[in-house]
Amino acid sequence: MKVDFRSIQDLLQSMQPQLPVYCVYPHAYHDAAQHFVAGFPGRVLYAIKANDNPSVIKALHDGGITHFDCASLPEIQLVSNLCPGATCYLMNPVRLEQQARLAQRKYGVRHFMIDHLSGIAPLLSEIDAQRSVVFARMAVSHDSAMADLSSKFGAPPEEMPELLMAIKDAGAEPALAFNVGTGVTSAEAYTYSLSQARKVLEQLPFAIRLLDIGGGFPRPYPGFRVPPLDEFFAAIKGIRHELPFPDDGELLAEPGRALSAPGMSTLTRVLLRKGDRLYLNDGMYGAFWELRFKGHLRYPARTYRGPGPLDGEAMPFRLFGPTCDSSDEMPAAVHLPADIDVGDYIEFGTMGAYSLSGRTRFNGFYSENVVTIGSEDYLPPAW
Numbered sequence: 001m002k003v004d005f006r007s008i009q010d011l012l013q014s015m016q017p018q019l020p021v022y023c024v025y026p027h028a029y030h031d032a033a034q035h036f037v038a039g040f041p042g043r044v045l046y047a048i049k050a051n052d053n054p055s056v057i058k059a060l061h062d063g064g065i066t067h068f069d070c071a072s073l074p075e076i077q078l079v080s081n082l083c084p085g086a087t088c089y090l091m092n093p094v095r096l097e098q099q100a101r102l103a104q105r106k107y108g109v110r111h112f113m114i115d116h117l118s119g120i121a122p123l124l125s126e127i128d129a130q131r132s133v134v135f136a137r138m139a140v141s142h143d144s145a146m147a148d149l150s151s152k153f154g155a156p157p158e159e160m161p162e163l164l165m166a167i168k169d170a171g172a173e174p175a176l177a178f179n180v181g182t183g184v185t186s187a188e189a190y191t192y193s194l195s196q197a198r199k200v201l202e203q204l205p206f207a208i209r210l211l212d213i214g215g216g217f218p219r220p221y222p223g224f225r226v227p228p229l230d231e232f233f234a235a236i237k238g239i240r241h242e243l244p245f246p247d248d249g250e251l252l253a254e255p256g257r258a259l260s261a262p263g264m265s266t267l268t269r270v271l272l273r274k275g276d277r278l279y280l281n282d283g284m285y286g287a288f289w290e291l292r293f294k295g296h297l298r299y300p301a302r303t304y305r306g307p308g309p310l311d312g313e314a315m316p317f318r319l320f321g322p323t324c325d326s327s328d329e330m331p332a333a334v335h336l337p338a339d340i341d342v343g344d345y346i347e348f349g350t351m352g353a354y355s356l357s358g359r360t361r362f363n364g365f366y367s368e369n370v371v372t373i374g375s376e377d378y379l380p381p382a383w
């Protein structure tokens with residue numbers, strides 16, 4: 001992949017950017033994709049809502065991701081245009097009318113999702129049941145997730161046999177799905193949910209070939225320690241053999257954060273310093289919005305003055321975004337060189353997940369600057 005800059009230093013030398021710059025390190029995405037695909041015992045779908053930037057999608061595709069978990073037609077269009085030959089799944093129980101039809105006709109989508117009996121007829125009126133797989137989503141949740149994603153979608157386990165049978169009766173291939181949450185901190189969340197799924201599968205008079213265990217695989221952040229992904233893979237491999245799968249049975253996973261977090265940083269500039277308070281050109285209404293939610297409170301940081309690194313004795317700073325809202329303050333102090341000042345730059349790493357997607361134009365602060373960086377010297381997750 002051709003990159004825009006060799007390094008952050010290169011970027012600073014030629015841009016001296018006023019607005020935040022989102023720096024994509026294709027190397028990191030390549031590694032993340034390869035590692036996940038090699039370790040997970042099944043099919044890996046990238047949940048593109050975590051970061052739908054074209055450079056990110058392409059880098060993950062280059063690294064071996066060929067399946068994409070999409071929630072809308074625009075997401076499917078985006079992936080199909082960027083990665084010809086990739087397989088898109090429309091995995092949202094809620095869709096605009098006609099999107100399932102277009103997804104299938106125009107983009108060959110074959111995998112869909114429902115989580116209620118009332119969802120079956122509208123979906124099947126738009127698609128060809130014979131060539132479609134319809135996942136029924138089961139509600140599961142586990143205390144170890146940063147956010148519980150089962151309060152909105154998913155049917156209780158006891159309703160699953162009825163849902164799966166209704167899908168089969170409608171002529172489509174029934175499949176089972178769940179999603180434990182996001183930023184899951186213990187592999188037990190998956191083994192517990194898989195045991196729930198197993199109970200459902202055992203009640204069915206037919207075999208289910210595909211079991212989608214969703215996303216939620218974590219990445220570490222400063223102050224937010226999580227077990228390595230390999231621990232999750234090992235636990236899932238351990239229980240996979242106990243599932244009543246046919247010979248061609250397959251697990252699927254939909255990682256968003258685990259694939260997107262490690263390879264992007266946000267390069268911000270200091271606009272104002274008042275003692276231990278720094279005002280930056282990006283904040284809680286911009287790329288840092290995810291810090292509003294339970295989970296990590298900070299990102300790893302390193303500092304630059306001019307194009308070179310800024311080092312020196314550190315002290316804790318409170319960090320504010322540029323908008324007029326007083327809640328536009330990062331939830332935790334960050335240690336930075338004590339003499340940092342206006343015009344210096346701070347690079348925040350591990351920011352690929354839930355940052356670009358979901359920021360706002362509140363108060364007129366918004367940056368379109370996304371660049372690729374060739375260096376392999378990206379900020380390690382927990383610095």
Ligand SMILES: *Cc1c(COP(=O)(O)O)cnc(C)c1O
Pocket residue numbers: 047049050069091149179181182183214215216217254255256257258353
């Ligand atoms: C958000 C979401 C994902 C991705 O979640 P991560 O925590 O980023 O891995 C996967 N599947 C579904 C259904 C989701 O809603």
